[in-house]
Amino acid sequence: MLIAASPVPLSFPGGRDLVGILPELVLGGAFLMLMVLDLVIPPSKRTWLAGFALFGIAATFGVVVWAWFDANPGRLVYSGSFAYDRFALFVDAILLVSAGLVVMISPNYLNRRGIHYGEYYALILAATIGMMLLAGATSLMVIFLAIELLSIALYILSGFSRHEERSQEAALKYLLLGGFASGFLLFGMALIYGETGHTQLAQIAAAIQSQTTVTVDPLLLAGVLLLFIGFAFKVSAAPFHSWTPDVYQGAPTSVTTFMSVTTKVAAFAALVRVFTYTFDGGGTHFYQHWEPVVALVAITSMVVGNIAALTQTSVKRMLAYSGIAQAGYILIGVAVGPVLLPSGQSSSFGTIGVLYYLAAYAVTNIGAFAVITIMAGRGEDLDSYEGLRGLAHRRPFVAASMALFLFSLGGFPPTAGFFGKFLVFTAAINAGQVPLALWGIATSVVSAFYYLRVGLLMYQRPAAGAEEYRWSRTGFAGSAVLVATTAGTLILGVMIVLVYTAASASLKGLIV
């Protein structure tokens, strides 16, 4: 069934449209200035570039805070292809905080690795802009453009240590598999456009709702599932995860810190907007057709990620597999997001769970990766488990915060990770999907093994005669990042009402 595309009246970007993308514009301005500054600033003073990037991120964050109050109610801008709503702004805030923390730990690390080039900060900002666009995109075209923008920046960043083979390998692998995934994404979009005649989410949703419940258009469903595969690749959910460990391990650690968190955040934001709020199908219960697939991918991710993490001996790979597992937990929230309760009301528990989990994951995972970024010695990464042995005896506070992050990743209260898991499990049980929650529980028990094993190692003394890893100094910026992430992990674990209320308000404001 092909619906003739009706011409959409084009409007010139007026003031209201520009306001809608103000955060992206400000960050874009900072990006351009950074490119110019890089040309005039001497190589020895490149830390200034980090300062400027941080300033740009902070200014954008200020704009986001202002926009939070302005975008109530939100609106669609640029002829319905971008949403200026609280949902996007909530996600923007997580992205900006993450990017800011990463920029803070970068200069020292890059200097020690001898790869301190100015493009680094520009690329981080470019990727962040792409992610912010993805969070607000309400048109298939914008979604694709945003994903390409963020991906290309990340391809370059993962190969940033260009004299190192592992980094090059990571970049190449990421590029090839990323291109492959983009193909899925585009093919899915093409099928959806072919079946509905629209690229804008609102009209696609209307087209789905106009279908009868009895027969489902197989091509449309194929398009939806292909689109999901594209996203699943970006959030590194199993079985589309094979690139993750290699890329995370090969890329410079500061880049891994950045992309392990922000890519997931942005892609999950898009998943929520596209799947939970567009492909739910309203009264037609269209979601029943794709929801089992999402649930299956969630279970696969939890099982594969947690089991594979057990056997790792590299911290970066362990955290990569842990990230795959975490993607599985967050997917539970997506899978049960649009479910109608027996009472007839639809529940936003799952989606709030996704948002809370993302915030918790961002602060925790950045903290954990920040520790191995900051502690990395001169000219090498801190990668093997042995490198962490005895850390607690030399750096008790760094080790204690790392232990806290590991507990949070494992989902222990009173840390952020607990409430993330709690909310998605509650959503699953609330939706009657108890088995999904039980899979989550079973794999969580497994995860306790490997998180605690790393924790144990930090508190052990090195074997007699064995050399200790030469950890770097924490430095002022490093300490600030660790204090911020530690505090964030605890605050999100105890005073849940703050972020919960914001997440819930952002969902109320979500427009498609």
Added chain:
Amino acid sequence: MNHIPWLTLLIVIPAGAAILLQLIPRRLTGAVKGFTIFATLAVAVIVTLLLLWMPGNKASNGPIPLHFEETHAWLPAINATYHLGIDGISAWLLALNAGVFLLGALAISRKTTDRLRFYCTLVLLTEAATTGVLLSIDLLLFYMFWEGMLVPLYVLLSNWGGDKRGPATIKFIVYTVAGSLLMLVAIIYLYVQSPSGSFDLESILASPISSGTAFVIPIIHLTTFTPKELAFICFALAFAIKIPIVPLHTWLPDLYESAPPAVLVFFAGIVSKLGAYGFIRFALTLFPGEMEKYRFVLAGFAVLSIIYGALMALSERDLKRIVAYASISHLGFIALGIFSLTTNGINGAVIQIVNHGIIISALFLIVGFVEARTGTRDLGELSGLERRMPWLYFFFLVASLASLGMPGMNSFVGEFTIMLGAFQLNWVYAVLAGGGVILAAWYMLRLHQGLMHDPPKPRTEGVRDLRFGEGLLLVPLVALMIFIGLFPKPITDVSNGSVNTTVSLIQPAASNSGTQ
């Protein structure tokens, strides 16, 4: 009383002290230890004051008669409340909690404890968590403290103690996490099913939850459990692992063997009692019908714990492992009292929780003193301490007599009351549990004779008796063993009302299930 949030203070004082401790320079070990003692003492003083006020403070009319209560909104969106309360049962556990942590703080050895400030921080954080467990009336809050307790405990147990502490700690954590995550699912299930849509125990109890239809396995048409029964099983598993009840006990001997004595004072003293408390507070109130239905099975496992623990205690040679298995046996008694579902049994369990906390703390302190002096815990290498350490001999004699249930000592009161309850359940259980008491006399006397009376061996040559301070730690414990043995009434006076209310929840449920 009126405007001071005493209950919150009980949690905030240790937690805040843990933070303030970081301001004291690391090398001032005396100040660090002094501050820790001060904080735990402050908690103990408040608990004592609350206990004294308690009879004058009329209990609330809710499903759980709370004498003290604090309620604040915590996460209104999902009806999770910050609801703390004390009733007659938790009051005694709080007293025990404050006591064993004070003792644990006093027992810290400044000379031999590496990284003292960090150690004290973790002890205080553990106290904040266990106090929270005992005070929480909201299920989610309870879970937060219950699981959060593992964080300081993990760091504590993995940093200090014997060589095998790493694997033993992970075993303990993974066991506990498996149980408590299942309980989390059950908590969420109750929340979703409860008409009140709340995590607050009192709100959930106010409106009954339907047990749902039982799952039927297709083809063979085997009717299995109802969803509510499954939720009950999840709760029971979590608590049974913590107590622990045989066959879920395997983490305990390894952990007790490798943990330092000063940690064991509060670990064995209160942490393992929290499982028993959980059964009384949550499993009994939320699932009276299910408890009634499975009481014979549960009591069977409790009796198995009594006998198995006693037999293993007889066969071990390591002092700590003997005490660990003896502890399993005694905890089996507590569990049996609870599962008898009678006023006697549960009252006895409450008394015995307190008693066992006192006795096990004393025993682990004594084992610690012996090990510190002789460098071994092997019963084969130790003997003749009677002549070398007359004071230790005296304290150990009282503690072992109390432990084996000598009339006139505290354990006798508790175990006797529990046996009364067990008889009301079924005489077979009571007779088997009585066998456990006989075995207890056997293994305690074997331990006592081997350690004290046989001719001295090389290891015990030239061993010095307890110092004054060490003896002083044991004096209050021994005094309590005798005092409670002679005057148990104050404990039952306080707990009786709450126990009666809890048992009355079971009776109507039993009659309901009988008619269906």
